[in-house]
Amino acid sequence: MTQRTRKPAHVLHDAPRPGPAPSAPRPIGEPRTWPSSFADRLTDPLPGIRSLARVAREGTTRPDPASLRDIPHVPVERGPLPRVDADTVAVTWVGHASWVVRVGGLTVLTDPVWSRRILGTPARITPVGVPWEDLPRVDAVVISHNHYDHLDLPTLKRLPRDTPLFVPAGLGAWCRRRRFTRVTELDWWEAAELPSPGGGAVRFDFVPAHHWSRRTLTDTCRSLWGGWVLTDRHGRRVHFAGDTGYGHWFAEIGRRLPGIDLALLPIGAYAPRWMLRPVHTDPEEAVAACLDLGARRMAPMHWGTFLLSAEPPLEPLIRVRAAWEAAGRPREDLWDLPIGASRVLD
Numbered sequence: 001m002t003q004r005t006r007k008p009a010h011v012l013h014d015a016p017r018p019g020p021a022p023s024a025p026r027p028i029g030e031p032r033t034w035p036s037s038f039a040d041r042l043t044d045p046l047p048g049i050r051s052l053a054r055v056a057r058e059g060t061t062r063p064d065p066a067s068l069r070d071i072p073h074v075p076v077e078r079g080p081l082p083r084v085d086a087d088t089v090a091v092t093w094v095g096h097a098s099w100v101v102r103v104g105g106l107t108v109l110t111d112p113v114w115s116r117r118i119l120g121t122p123a124r125i126t127p128v129g130v131p132w133e134d135l136p137r138v139d140a141v142v143i144s145h146n147h148y149d150h151l152d153l154p155t156l157k158r159l160p161r162d163t164p165l166f167v168p169a170g171l172g173a174w175c176r177r178r179r180f181t182r183v184t185e186l187d188w189w190e191a192a193e194l195p196s197p198g199g200g201a202v203r204f205d206f207v208p209a210h211h212w213s214r215r216t217l218t219d220t221c222r223s224l225w226g227g228w229v230l231t232d233r234h235g236r237r238v239h240f241a242g243d244t245g246y247g248h249w250f251a252e253i254g255r256r257l258p259g260i261d262l263a264l265l266p267i268g269a270y271a272p273r274w275m276l277r278p279v280h281t282d283p284e285e286a287v288a289a290c291l292d293l294g295a296r297r298m299a300p301m302h303w304g305t306f307l308l309s310a311e312p313p314l315e316p317l318i319r320v321r322a323a324w325e326a327a328g329r330p331r332e333d334l335w336d337l338p339i340g341a342s343r344v345l346d
Contacts, residue, residue, distance in 0.1 A: 019256030025193040025203065032185050034170045039221040041188075043210045043247055044278035046220070051275060058272075067312035071125050074304040074313055078129055078340030081136070086198020089236050089345040091262065093337045094129040096305035097150055097242065099264060104232040105197035106139040110240045110264070111150040114158070119148045121306050125313065129340030132158060140164045140194055142204065144242025145225035146171055146215045149306060153178065164194060166204050168213070170223030188226055189256070200233030207253045209244035211279050229257050236345060239263045239293060243302065245278045246285035250292035261345055262335070263295035267320045268303025271310040280309075283320035287327050298324070299335040299343070 055061060082090045086105035093099055097111040114132050117123045138159060144150050145168060156178065164182040165175050172185040184192045186206035193201035211225040227241040237260045239253065244266065254260065270282040281289060283300070290298040303316040317336060324334045335343050 017255065019252075019258070022203075022205070022257070023190055025191050025201075026184070026186065028164060028184050028192055028194070029182050030184065032169070032172065034185070037221050038170065038213070038224045041208075041224065042212060042221065043245065046212060047275060055275065061272075061310055063307060063310055063312050067314075070312060070314045074126050075317075075338035076126050076129070076340055077338035078127065078131075079342065081130065081134065082342045082344050084344075086196055087232075087234070089232060089238065089261070090342055091238065091264070091299060091335075092130055092342040093299070093301060093339055095124065095126060095339045097144065097240075097264075097266065097302050098129075099240065099301070100130055100135065101230060101238060101240070103230050103236075103238060104200070104202040106194060106202050107136050108140045108142060108202075108230065109138055110142050110228070111144055111242065112141060112155045113149060113152040114155045115152050118152060118306065121149065121308060124305050125307060126305055126339050138163055140166060140204070142228045142230075142240065143167045143171065144209065144227060144240070145211060145213045146174070146219075146223055147213070147243065148215070149308070150243060151215070156180075166192065166206070166228065168206065168224035168226055170213075174215075174223075187224065196233055198233070202233075203229075203231040205229040205231070205257060207239075207257070208249040209242050210247040210249060211243050211245065227253075229253070229260065231257075235259065236261050239295060241265050241289070243279065244281060244289075245276075246281045246289055250289040254292055254294040258294060260293050260295040262297045262299060263290050263293050264299050264301055265289055266302030267300040268311065268316040269308040270316075276309060283316050284323040286320060287323040287329075291327065297333040297335055298329075299337060304339060 084102040090102040099110045101108040161179045169187045172183045175183040188208045191205040207227050209226045213223050213225045214220040230238045239260045265286040267283045267286045270280045
């Protein structure tokens with residue numbers, strides 16, 4: 001297995017300029033009007049016919065069959081959710097980009113996918129980290145974008161229709177057609193708040209990502225894509241990157257929303273690089289993104305669940321550990337959790 005240890009893509013800079021003041025929270029469920037396309041937000045052009053032809057010719061979108069023998073070694077450690085109160089911040093990895101985030105007394109799901117299979121993709125290779133029946137009441141859901149492995153209708157249909165959904169601009173109509181009644185659409189750098197049982201509120205900031213959106217053949221970039229920063233009343237912050245390539249947005253997020261305690265960053269679905277570099281970070285780029293964010297800790301995700309690309313199943317974990325060590329970061333600040341495992345912020 002090839003491992004790369006290239007240095008992170010960023011270099012040391014002078015102290016960053018202070019970011020603009022955070023935006024005032026927008027009302028929950030506010031009706032919004034959006035442009036018909038967000039294609040002007042793309043960082044890179046989408047793959048064209050030549051790229052698709054090359055994929056068909058090379059057949060490089062699935063792991064080598066010999067590497068599949070490593071699937072039983074993908075770490076899984078299903079356990080009870082940690083006890084929390086309104087002053088606890090805890091995360092549990094469900095698999096792929098799905099997390100149970102406990103913050104400010106709220107239970108928040110990120111890109112929840114509890115389905116065994118998603119459209120056009122082989123079945124998941126590991127079990128769901130938290131059985132649905134073991135979840136506490138879900139207080140909110142954040143969605144990064146509308147790709148099927150991040151916006152899973154069978155999972156959302158398990159939720160009460162008054163569950164608050166925080167979604168990218170342009171995705172609200174899709175949610176309301178599914179009878180969800182508390183849908184908050186945000187543009188990049190906008191925020192909304194939910195009251196915290198312990199007093200105050202949890203703030204949900206929608207931040208940029210290097211990605212795109214499409215759910216059908218006719219809706220390319222009709223809705224936005226991005227990540228979320230959740231902030232409790234004590235100022236502790238968790239950044240959920242969703243799906244993203246590496247680029248300038250990470251440093252800007254760190255400048256505008258400093259003091260991120262934990263970054264949930266994707267490390268898988270990166271091969272072949274000629275095709276996936278613009279939209280999926282590899283492990284080394286994920287570590288560089290963590291440094292750009294100024295985040296104290298990193299929890300890898302988006303690997304070990306669905307085989308979406310050509311890298312061997314265990315390679316993302318091996319490479320992110322090597323990249324973290326090469327960056328000189330404390331080992332205890334890399335939360336490379338098994339699927340189903342939890343960690344609590346101290």
